[in-house]
Amino acid sequence: MEMPKLQPFAIKTQRFSFYSKLWRLLFRKRQWQLVEDWHYVLPNKRVIIIPKGFVFDGSSYPSLVWIFFSPTGLLLIPVILHDFCFTYDYLWAKQGDRVYKFKTGNGFYKWSALIRNVGIERNELLLIDYFMWLVCISFGWINWFTFQRKMSEELFPVNANKNLNL
Numbered sequence: 828m829e830m831p832k833l834q835p836f837a838i839k840t841q842r843f844s845f846y847s848k849l850w851r852l853l854f855r856k857r858q859w860q861l862v863e864d865w866h867y868v869l870p871n872k873r874v875i876i877i878p879k880g881f882v883f884d885g886s887s888y889p890s891l892v893w894i895f896f897s898p899t900g901l902l903l904i905p906v907i908l909h910d911f912c913f914t915y916d917y918l919w920a921k922q923g924d925r926v927y928k929f930k931t932g933n934g935f936y937k938w939s940a941l942i943r944n945v946g947i948e949r950n951e952l953l954l955i956d957y958f959m960w961l962v963c964i965s966f967g968w969i970n971w972f973t974f975q976r977k978m979s980e981e982l983f984p985v986n987a988n989k990n991l992n993l
Contacts, residue, residue, distance in 0.1 A: 831865040831877070831907060856884040864984050866921070867904070869941070870948045875908075875929065876919040878982035883910035902959070905946040909963075912938040913974040919984050926984055935971040939963050 836858040840848045865877045885906040896902050912918065912933070920929035930937070943960035947953055 829866070831903075832862045833859045834862050835859055836882075858882055858884045861907075865907070867908070870944050873929065874921045876921055876926065876984040877907060877911050878919065878984045880982055881907075881911060883907055883914075885910065896955070896959070901950050901952070901955075902946070904949050905942045905956075905959075908945055909938070909942045912942070913971060914977070914979050915981070916975070921984075935968055936964065939967065 838851055838855050838857055840851055843851070860882045861877060861879055864879050867875050867877070869875055883906065885902070908918075916933065916938075917931040918929045920927055933941075939960060942963070943956055946956035946959060950956065
């Protein structure tokens with residue numbers, strides 16, 4: 828599997844007071860952007876695409892998770908998928924030359940289960956992935972409602988526009 832190509836955004840601390848810098852150090856999350864479309868094969872062998880330009884910070888995972896695990900470490904793959912699913916409530920899938928929206932409106936619990944399964948397959952850390960899933964279903968619904976209220980600009984996979992089935 829090819830890893831996603833990411834660009835980090837700086838957490839601005841220049842020209843801020845000491846306390847403001849400390850606040851940013853403790854509570855700001857670094858944002859990352861995909862610099863090209865990222866193709867991933869789900870456990871069911873379906874190919875999905877996270878489009879170029881998607882910006883994420885892992886905030887769909889409850890902050891409690893961050894105490895134990897970095898969102899850019901072992902959890903990177905599940906975090907990218909989780910943030911995309913929470914932002915748009917669908918995935919882009921590819922079958923042959925056809926690109927289409929996959930599982931539109933799947934909802935909080937089903938996305939959380941999918942991400943758990945991706946984590947288990949990807950990291951082979953059953954206990955940790957089930958712990959993450961329990962934390963997400965226990966506390967992640969707050970983030971789910973926050974993400975669902977935002978109107979995010981829809982992103983389309985590059986080179987897929989001519990084969991797009993909405």
